[in-house]
Amino acid sequence: xxxxxxxxxxxxxxxxxxxxxxxxxxxxxxxxxxxxxxxxxxxxxxxxxxxxxxxxxxxxxxxxxxxxxxxxxxxxxxxxxxxxxxxxxxxxxxxxxxxxxxxxxxxxxxxxxx
Amino acid sequence: xxxxxxxxxxxxxxxxxxxxxxxxxxxxxxxxxxxxxxxxxxxxxxxxxxxxxxxxxxxxxxxxxxxxxxxxxxxxxxxxxxxxxxxxxxxxxxxxxxxxxxxxxxxxxxxxxxx
Numbered sequence: 001x002x003x004x005x006x007x008x009x010x011x012x013x014x015x016x017x018x019x020x021x022x023x024x025x026x027x028x029x030x031x032x033x034x035x036x037x038x039x040x041x042x043x044x045x046x047x048x049x050x051x052x053x054x055x056x057x058x059x060x061x062x063x064x065x066x067x068x069x070x071x072x073x074x075x076x077x078x079x080x081x082x083x084x085x086x087x088x089x090x091x092x093x094x095x096x097x098x099x100x101x102x103x104x105x106x107x108x109x110x111x112x113x114x
Numbered sequence: 115x116x117x118x119x120x121x122x123x124x125x126x127x128x129x130x131x132x133x134x135x136x137x138x139x140x141x142x143x144x145x146x147x148x149x150x151x152x153x154x155x156x157x158x159x160x161x162x163x164x165x166x167x168x169x170x171x172x173x174x175x176x177x178x179x180x181x182x183x184x185x186x187x188x189x190x191x192x193x194x195x196x197x198x199x200x201x202x203x204x205x206x207x208x209x210x211x212x213x214x215x216x217x218x219x220x221x222x223x224x225x226x227x228x229x
Contacts, residue, residue: 004157028225033216042120042221043158043203058216090157099219101146101207105157 007023120220
């Protein structure tokens with residue numbers, strides 16, 4: 001089954017404790033992206049990757065890091081989480097930049113930073 | 115700068131009625147306009163999309179109307195059903211990527227269809 005898999009689904013942590021949210025897709029997609037969803041703000045892009053070893057900032061990159069060492073994986077790293085990073089996070093992928101309007105989303109990771 | 119403005123924030127419709135959600139964009143370089151549907155506890159999923167060379171696209175009960183001169187597009191859900199209750203996001207992108215390698219989303223509309 002074609003899918004984008006995120007882990008964990010739920011995460012509660014404390015301020016300053018480094019964490020990683022994993023994302024993996026099995027569709028051989030070139031483009032991958034991370035979004036955060038907050039009430040009243042919709043979906044905002046954090047980082048994106050056009051291909052292996054090619055990443056760039058989205059609209060709200062502060063406090064986040066990403067890496068793309070393999071085509072299928074695109075982890076999101078919070079080096080020192082803060083309460084304002086409490087949010088619902090989505091990983092998404094598309095076949096290529098030319099089709100980035102056709103995103104496949106994971107099921108989301110609900111993060112709470114205390 | 116919000117490049118895609120979506121309204122209303124929430125919408126309540128009776129079963130069998132027509133749901134209409136509107137979006138307006140600013141960047142004339144956008145050339146692909148998808149709508150995403152999100153159920154509670156799930157990620158958004160592509161519902162229907164349109165390119166600016168057509169004024170309307172219909173898939174089943176879902177129709178996108180597009181007005182290029184007004185820079186507006188809308189989603190119409192005919193014969194709305196309780197199972198359509200979800201959050202709907204409009205979005206816009208440049209198919210070639212350009213300098214904007216992202217899908218820009220509206221803030222979403224929570225649709226409730228009462229039985």
